[in-house]
Amino acid sequence: MQLPEHPDFLWDDPEPKASYDVVIVGGGGHGLATAYYLAKVHGIRNVAVLEKGWLAGGNMARNTTIIRSNYLWDESSGIYEHSLKLWEGLEEDLGYPILFDQRGVLNLAHSLQDVRDSVRRVNANRLNGIDAEWVDPQGVKEICPIVNVSPDVRYPVLGATYQPRAGIAKHDYVAWGYARAAHAMGVDLIQNCEVTGLETAGGRITAVETSRGRIAAGRVGLCAAGHSSVLAAMVGLRLPLASHPLQALVSELLEPVHPTVVMSNAVHVYVSQAHKGELVMGAGIDSYNGYGQRGSFHIIEQQMAAALELFPVFARAHLLRTWAGIVDVSPDASPIVGLTPVGGLYLNCGWGTGGFKATPGVGDCFAHTIAHDKPHPFNEPFTLERFTTGALVDEHGAAAVAH
Amino acid sequence: MQLIPCPWCGPREEAEFHYGGQAHVAYPSDPSALSDEEWAQYVFFRDNPSGPFAERWSHSAGCRRWFNAVRDTRTHDLLAVYRVGEPMPEVAS
Numbered sequence A: 001m002q003l004p005e006h007p008d009f010l011w012d013d014p015e016p017k018a019s020y021d022v023v024i025v026g027g028g029g030h031g032l033a034t035a036y037y038l039a040k041v042h043g044i045r046n047v048a049v050l051e052k053g054w055l056a057g058g059n060m061a062r063n064t065t066i067i068r069s070n071y072l073w074d075e076s077s078g079i080y081e082h083s084l085k086l087w088e089g090l091e092e093d094l095g096y097p098i099l100f101d102q103r104g105v106l107n108l109a110h111s112l113q114d115v116r117d118s119v120r121r122v123n124a125n126r127l128n129g130i131d132a133e134w135v136d137p138q139g140v141k142e143i144c145p146i147v148n149v150s151p152d153v154r155y156p157v158l159g160a161t162y163q164p165r166a167g168i169a170k171h172d173y174v175a176w177g178y179a180r181a182a183h184a185m186g187v188d189l190i191q192n193c194e195v196t197g198l199e200t201a202g203g204r205i206t207a208v209e210t211s212r213g214r215i216a217a218g219r220v221g222l223c224a225a226g227h228s229s230v231l232a233a234m235v236g237l238r239l240p241l242a243s244h245p246l247q248a249l250v251s252e253l254l255e256p257v258h259p260t261v262v263m264s265n266a267v268h269v270y271v272s273q274a275h276k277g278e279l280v281m282g283a284g285i286d287s288y289n290g291y292g293q294r295g296s297f298h299i300i301e302q303q304m305a306a307a308l309e310l311f312p313v314f315a316r317a318h319l320l321r322t323w324a325g326i327v328d329v330s331p332d333a334s335p336i337v338g339l340t341p342v343g344g345l346y347l348n349c350g351w352g353t354g355g356f357k358a359t360p361g362v363g364d365c366f367a368h369t370i371a372h373d374k375p376h377p378f379n380e381p382f383t384l385e386r387f388t389t390g391a392l393v394d395e396h397g398a399a400a401v402a403h
Numbered sequence B: 001m002q003l004i005p006c007p008w009c010g011p012r013e014e015a016e017f018h019y020g021g022q023a024h025v026a027y028p029s030d031p032s033a034l035s036d037e038e039w040a041q042y043v044f045f046r047d048n049p050s051g052p053f054a055e056r057w058s059h060s061a062g063c064r065r066w067f068n069a070v071r072d073t074r075t076h077d078l079l080a081v082y083r084v085g086e087p088m089p090e091v092a093s
Helices: A028-043 A073-092 A112-127 A137-143 A170-183 A227-235 A296-310 A312-316 A356-371 B036-044
Strands: A019-025 A048-050 A105-109 A133-135 A161-165 A188-190 A195-201 A205-212 A213-222 A242-253 A261-264 A269-273 A278-285 A319-329 A336-339 A347-348 B003-006 B010-013 B020-024 B052-060 B066-072 B076-083
Touching: A019 A028, A019 A205, A028 A170, A028 A356, A048 A112, A073 A170, A073 A356, A105 A112, A105 A137, A105 A312, A112 A133, A112 A161, A133 A137, A137 A161, A137 B010, A170 A188, A213 A227, A227 A242, A227 A319, A227 A347, A242 A296, A261 A296, A269 A296, A278 A296, A278 A319, A296 A312, A296 A319, A336 A356, A347 A356, B003 B076
Parallel strands: A019 A048, A019 A213, A048 A188, A105 A261, A213 A347
Antiparallel strands: A105 A161, A133 A161, A195 A205, A205 A213, A242 A278, A242 A319, A261 A269, A269 A278, A336 A347, B003 B010, B020 B052, B052 B066, B066 B076
16 A cells, blocks of 8 residues: 655644633644544634644554444443544545554454353444454454464464454544644644643633643643543542553564454454554553553563464564553543533543544544533543442443453 | 562562552441442542552562552652551652
8 A cells, every 4th residue: 555645744833822712631633633523513713732742642653543343332332433433434524544444353252251241242232233243263264364263272262253344544644634634724733832730710711821821711621641630630620540551562564464453352462464564562551550651561571472372473573662651541441521520621531542443533522512511422421420320331341451 | 570679578570569559548437428429439539640659569479468659650660668557658759
């Protein structure tokens, strides 16, 4: 596949204005997408996206780009499938190539309990109109010939769920596409601008304090992933989140050998091959809380052991680069998207290990939440209050990353 | 991999330890008197600071005893370790 030419400048680098109708904190995929849909769908264009580093340099640059919607519960099916449908038209919508490639995803089962959970998830997906099928080990082999389905390994492959419409996209292009389109509609993208305080008056947000001065804001949306707890604490709001390192790595560039995406919850690895040719692999989270964007080496060792058992052909591949992002893990492995006790302050966090796939969906729903001061039906179940009412949406199985 | 100084065994590799999250979260003294909001705080809400954090570790592949540590979550540096029942030491942040 031919990679597109790299454009010169897709957006400006403006000075922040004294005030905006809406300020989005966090210039990653979710923040940029939210700004885009605010401008496009709701006509709210006096918007700034504040980013403490550079655009899309946090988890948006560190994720393994897997896109799928095969979650268990109806609530999750709603928002993730909404997102997948937006992905399917995103390239045309943004007028920008994002290399969205629906190559399918296999979620492997390695124990009888895995098999039962997987079959249940397939049935739940089908009832929600989401493409899903159960495939036996031979079917796994047909979809992805390099998977070792031999029964004499420590954790044999007993089958897998398969979602053909799942896939990957080029994460940088997704961010740039949203940034370019948002900028074209008048959104200010302000980098090197760290939020240091949130100002309130009479129970309502009034401004954000930043490393580049005070910026008045009618409404503020937080899209800060791993740093959400730090921001929320600025208004005395406690969140049920733990920020953990999540590591990933790539090999050097190889010939195309891996035609799909393979995830295994039980042995803690997920693998795809990027368009350029690197094998992209993710691990489970590091156990401890951490904001350092790095994790511990034994996690990588375990991940490689799992990868080699599943894919013996990778034995000669060389590791090129490892890194970590900071993921905001919630108690039920589902996000928190909605209103807060502070008027005009909105929360989008808790996506943990799986936020990339939600980028268009949550951008659309979060923009709706901010514009109407009311949750979109798709994010209505994902309130902060669910941890008090007990209406949790437990997706630890479908999250497919060890927590 | 880092070395974690177990207060009983001395420094050992991180892989010998199990993480236990925030330390000093006491079980409610009168559980039946708690509101839903208070139960939610006890069950689901924990501090998540960027900086020094008092947390529990278990030396699960060694002496198997639990202890507490203060660790900087930005650098992962262990600033202090102390035994269960001891007060949290003062650390420079």
